[in-house]
Amino acid sequence: MAFEADVLLDKTIAALTAPGGQFELVTATVRGAEYPTFKMAPDSLRDYLAFFFMSQGDKEFLVYRDERTTFAQVYQQALHIAAVLQHRHGIAKGDRVAVAMRNYPEWVSAFVAGCILGAVVVPINAWWTAEELNYGIADSGTRLVIADEERARRLAGNPVKVLTVRTSKAVADELGRVRLEDELDVAPKTPWYLPPIGPEDDATIMYTSGSTGNPKGAVATQRSVVTGALNYLVAGLAMLQMSQAAGVTLPEQQVMLLNVPLFHITGSVPVMLVSIAIGRKMVIMHKWDAGDALRLIEKERATYFVGVPTMSLELMQHPDHDKYDLSSLMDIAGGGAPRPPEHVERLATSFPNARPALGYGLTETNGVGAGNLRDSYRRKPNSTGRASKPLVEIGIFDDDMKPMPTGERGEVCIRSVANVRGYWNNPTATAAAFLPSGWFLTGDIGYLDDEGYLFIVDRKKDIIIRGGENISCVEVEAAIYSHPAVAEASVFGLPDERMGELVGAVVYPKPGETLEIESLLEFVKRDLAAFKVPAKIWLSKEQLPRLGSAKIDKVALRKHYREIYAAEGNH
CATH class of the missing domain: 3.40.50.12780 (ANL, N-terminal domain)
Structure with a gap:
């Protein structure tokens, strides 16, 4: 049976998008596939x-x-x-x-x-x-x-x-x-x-680190960015209407604490473009600092906070948390990485007037994908939520694009008019990820439950997500391999409560060579951005295990060294 909050949200969105409604839906054919879209959407x-x-x-917009x-x-x-x-x-x-x-x-x-x-x-x-x-x-x-x-x-x-x-x-x-x-x-x-x-003219190119080295430029059209922003806008207006109906007194102006980078899809579409649409003030943080964030929430009476789960955790754990009046916060959203389920209830108690939320989307989808909101999120804290209405369709498929039954794992695929058109000057990568039917293959492994909630359980792509930043394991391995004393290397993610994942690596030196971890770290820092540098490196005295295909058995290595990492008291 559907959850009452979900039923109410769906009913409210249906009213907004009905014929004659403010966001009436029509069908459009885009690059050979048909999608629902907004009748009155601007062309650019x-x-x-x-x-x-x-x-x-003359409303105040930017505070810095x-x-x-x-x-x-x-x-x-x-x-x-x-x-x-x-x-x-x-x-x-x-x-x-x-x-x-x-x-x-x-x-x-x-x-x-x-x-x-x-x-x-x-x-x-x-x-x-x-x-x-x-x-x-x-x-x-x-x-x-x-x-x-x-x-x-x-x-x-x-x-x-x-x-x-x-x-x-x-x-x-x-x-x-x-x-x-x-x-x-x-x-x-x-x-x-x-x-x-x-509508089909190019609008933006946003680079995303995939599993194969150099970042790829995801090319969004005017239509895809606009409809992505409007899809968020519809959900936001529906929740505001629900709050009003429940007797919540809304502030004269919504206030967003801008602590995520504007160069990320979250910062540019659901934060910046939606803020412009609803007249929401953005209080800009040049650099993240939990103590400064608490101060600004009180000073500016911030109503909305969004960031990678690391940020909300730091707000809860900050020693000055109880010194500030945080009662203005209405929503604390997260994205870019999974939030540990146990943090969800902690958020609800740490910020009694704010409701926790989690979003799932990618650069390739203009940030649009799934959302787990408010009471629904507390009910299913280990889910990324349902497909974001009214535009998004989520499917779970096997390697032959056969739909998987409810509860069975497969690749998570997203279909909507908000998807980008492909990768800049990279037809091979575009063809591999974007199907003519309109589906985008995310590289994530997951399943849908009988209420349509998405659960991400693994990744098909060889990437690490550290604090919302995608890191290519191949890129880090290439930096390590360039050291003259390295014979074999394997890079994988290590679980971390604060960042979601950290970069881990195991290295087998060339026989007869002397290799020190500190010197190797200094070496790779020359080629890697700071967030890509391994947080932990193990030196192996033996060659790394291999599969029948002669490839390094990364799955076994990841499992083994994650167990060692946990035994050392890390989480």
Whole structure:
């Protein structure tokens, strides 16, 4: 029997999406497959942003330290940046413009500026090394980068145009770069021409680390990003209506504590784009700090918190937790990694006015997938929830794409109009992951129960998810193998209460060679971003076990060393 909260949510969403409703559904044929979509959806991100920014007017939008800007001010700044890109640098529709910075107000206005021109925005992972940054820019064919000082320094020597933000004139001159603020001083306030943009034009390229080395650029169309944001919007409005019906007094303005990176799909779609639509204020954290987060929740009366499960755990465990008034929080959501089931009830008791939630989505699905919300999440804390209505369909299939019965494991596949169109300049990877029928193969192994709840039990792909960041085991192994004393290596995930997983490795040195763990760690740090460096390395005195195919038996190694890790008191 369906849970009462689920029935009510489905009924509320059905009313919103019924014929004549605010979000009426129709059927659309996209790249040969039919999907439900929204009848009144804007054709482009430019139209979506213009409508909602103008609707919000003088409401406060971005708060960063002592800086406060309204929706109208941010949109005007975005138009001014778009003019700089067009008048001063010749950026046109389809050109790739990268945004490479930590969370700053300029991240938002730069992203919006690119969308206004119909450029393809490339959000760059700010944690990437110089080598990774250069790869992403070269692979995407980026013409211009808007970067903060740290990223601009990492791009030293790259011939791509870079406009810097939050950078002194002396540093910009030292780097041979131009400051965006200086360009704004001489450029018109608005672009002179805005080209037509269609639903199937490319909108963004977001890089995601898969199981095979270099990151792949997931290419979202205008339609896929817009409908992904609207799918979140429908669910959010349904829950607000349910709260009102239950007698909850809603604040005049929703307030989001922005502590996830805007360059991640969670930060850009369900956080930023939905915030713009509903007039939600975003209080920007430049860098995560649990104590600072508690202070900001109280000061700004934050109503909504979302982050990887590590973050909510740190909020609960912080010694100053009880010193702050956190009663404004209405929802504490998680994503990017599984949350240990025992944390769910702890959240409900640690934040009595807030309801826990968990989302499951991927860069390739524009963050849309499944959601486990409020009381339903407390009932099934080890599930990632049901398919996100009204657009998403989730299926469990075997290797031949035969549907698996309820309760039986298979590959989790997601089908919706919000899925990206494929991988940038990578038809082989696109064909392997995106089927003509519209299904995207996630690489996760799971099952659906008789209520449609999804349970993720394993991964088919050889990746580690550390604090919401995908790490390719192949990439880390390649860095280890480049050490001259290494004969064999295997990399796998180790369970961790705080980060979800950590990078673990076992290494067999070449006979006669001396290898020290500390020196190996220092060696791989040259090639790997800090979050990819192994947290634990074991040296094996014997060659690593092999399968009949002669491949290293990673499954056996992972099981064996996870047991050792647990026996050492790690969780």
